[in-house]
Amino acid sequence: MGFQPQQLRTLGDCGLKVSPLGIGTVKLGRNTGIKYPQAFDLPDDHQVSVLLETARALGINLIDTAPAYGISEQRLGQLLPGSRGDWVVCTKVGEQYQDQKSHYDFSAKATRLSLETSLRHLRTDYLDIVLVHCADDDLDILQHSGVLAELDRFKSRGYIKAIGASTKSVAAGLLAVEETDIVMLTCNLDDQSQQPVLERARALNKGVLLKKLFASGHLQDNEAAINFAMTQRAVASAIIGTINPTHLAANVSAAVKALQP
Numbered sequence: 495m496g497f498q499p500q501q502l503r504t505l506g507d508c509g510l511k512v513s514p515l516g517i518g519t520v521k522l523g524r525n526t527g528i529k530y531p532q533a534f535d536l537p538d539d540h541q542v543s544v545l546l547e548t549a550r551a552l553g554i555n556l557i558d559t560a561p562a563y564g565i566s567e568q569r570l571g572q573l574l575p576g577s578r579g580d581w582v583v584c585t586k587v588g589e590q591y592q593d594q595k596s597h598y599d600f601s602a603k604a605t606r607l608s609l610e611t612s613l614r615h616l617r618t619d620y621l622d623i624v625l626v627h628c629a630d631d632d633l634d635i636l637q638h639s640g641v642l643a644e645l646d647r648f649k650s651r652g653y654i655k656a657i658g659a660s661t662k663s664v665a666a667g668l669l670a671v672e673e674t675d676i677v678m679l680t681c682n683l684d685d686q687s688q689q690p691v692l693e694r695a696r697a698l699n700k701g702v703l704l705k706k707l708f709a710s711g712h713l714q715d716n717e718a719a720i721n722f723a724m725t726q727r728a729v730a731s732a733i734i735g736t737i738n739p740t741h742l743a744a745n746v747s748a749a750v751k752a753l754q755p
């Protein structure tokens with residue numbers, strides 16, 4: 495049992511509708527320099543296909559990737575099942591992962607190059623959501639780097655449907671809510687410091703996506719975490735990272751249960 499089409503949620507006022515859980519794809523493309531509790535091998539193409547088919551069968555339509563997730567974008571471009579319109583694809587700009595290190599560049603030129611590469615890797619002519627993949631100085635990046643203006647240009651030319659930022663600080667989250675369509679932030683049972691951003695997003699009808707709901711696999715009670723996310727009224731969807739179809743099905747089942755009236 496998965497999500498029904500009527501359970502898709504509006505993502506703020508940007509016109510996109512997303513499933514209450516999305517799938518995070520760090521582990522599809524990268525297994526170095528990450529914060530998960532256990533080491534893992536990248537899944538092979540067959541395993542990725544089974545995972546993505548399972549997601550689709552469970553009613554998940556939101557998929558989160560980034561240039562910083564190794565070969566995640568390329569693999570989605572090759573292996574995403576169904577037609578392009580079946581999926582809301584979220585990718586990012588600003589961070590690249592090369593030679594086992596993160597490199598940040600939020601300039602207009604780097605943003606342009608990154609978007610062109612993402613379009614090519616994902617084998618698509620539009621991106622549903624593009625977020626600024628913020629580093630620690632997130633407020634400064636959003637205010638001074640020129641990245642938001644460049645994203646806006648791509649949006650006005652029809653290459654992107656909605657823009658936003660994946661933020662760390664409350665101040666940057668609030669700026670993203672004021673000036674963009676979507677904010678992606680961490681809010682889970684262990685860390686609710688971003689509540690002011692959730693409240694402002696709700697007041698302005700902006701889209702909120704949660705990341706790291708399971709604290710990158712360090713949280714013990716996954717069902718309680720999903721229950722928490724499903725009851726946050728400002729949140730459209732929680733992105734959970736997994737390469738395990740059984741875990742994916744368990745997460746959807748917990749979400750469906752939490753959403754029952």
Ligand SMILES: NC(=O)c1ccc[n+]([C@@H]2O[C@H](COP(=O)([O-])OP(=O)(O)OC[C@H]3O[C@@H](n4cnc5c(N)ncnc54)[C@H](OP(=O)(O)O)[C@@H]3O)[C@@H](O)[C@H]2O)c1
Nearest residue numbers: 518519520660705706707708709710711734735736737741
């Ligand atoms: N924009 C950003 O700056 C940013 C930063 C971090 C993350 N993200 C996005 O958010 C997504 C989620 O964050 P995350 O991957 O760091 O962490 P997460 O979703 O909090 O946790 C993922 C971990 O939980 C495990 N897991 C998932 N379901 C499980 C289940 N039912 N039972 C047991 N373990 C389970 C996964 O292992 P298995 O693979 O074994 O299931 C994985 O190791 C990422 O994939 C990415 O798309 C964005």
